């Protein structure tokens with residue numbers, strides 16, 4: 001049965017330890033620092049569920065130390081974590097996800113890794129989370145095709161990494177049409193790929209891109225996560241929460257001199 005839930009939703013962290021010249025506060029990169037900030041926010045709001053909608057890793061060749069960093073961050077959480085690959089960490093033969101050890105990450109960590117769609121049922125919080133791992137970021141990859149029927153006893157959560165558009169034709173890779181969102185049956189659709197905050201709700205489905213939590217990747221007004229409250233009586237409320245700031249990144253990248 002549906003219960004009141006709080007979800008923290010992020011995407012597009014682009015973890016890559018090569019950004020070492022921006023190391024501060026014990027982190028090796030702005031992406032690491034921002035991701036730790038996302039985990040801090042997840043703890044602070046006492047989230048029931050943490051969603052990462054693609055591009056957690058910047059590419060499939062990232063050093064194993066980046067994966068170890070993610071294990072360490074997930075060890076700070078006790079809520080379920082559900083992750084979907086994106087186009088930078090695409091789920092192919094050479095995928096970083098083939099090196100990710102879910103046993104090491106912990107029982108609370110789940111990946112949606114099937115190319116025809118995967119669904120995690122979390123009865124303890126009354127939620128089902130569906131998403132389809134992309135094998136290739138291509139115009140023929142349709143992130144919402146094959147979504148399951150609704151289960152009315154659960155919150156029906158979708159995850160999709162791609163570009164929201166009017167029509168598939170001529171709209172680039174991994175298209176997600178407005179009509180597909182409207183017909184999806186999801187209560188909440190956790191989008192990823194676009195680096196700035198944007199709402200794409202359609203019909204009864206609330207849908208957001210939270211943008212990258214790394215302000216440096218998102219522009220002057222970036223650096224947010226989405227905090228999603230789902231309430232059986234009052235519906236779904238989504239708020240942005242700042243986890244990193246451009247000013248701070250600029251200040252730090254100039255040796256602490258603010259200008």
Ligand SMILES: [Mn+2]
Pocket residue numbers: 054055086087088161192193194
């Ligand atoms: Mn992407």
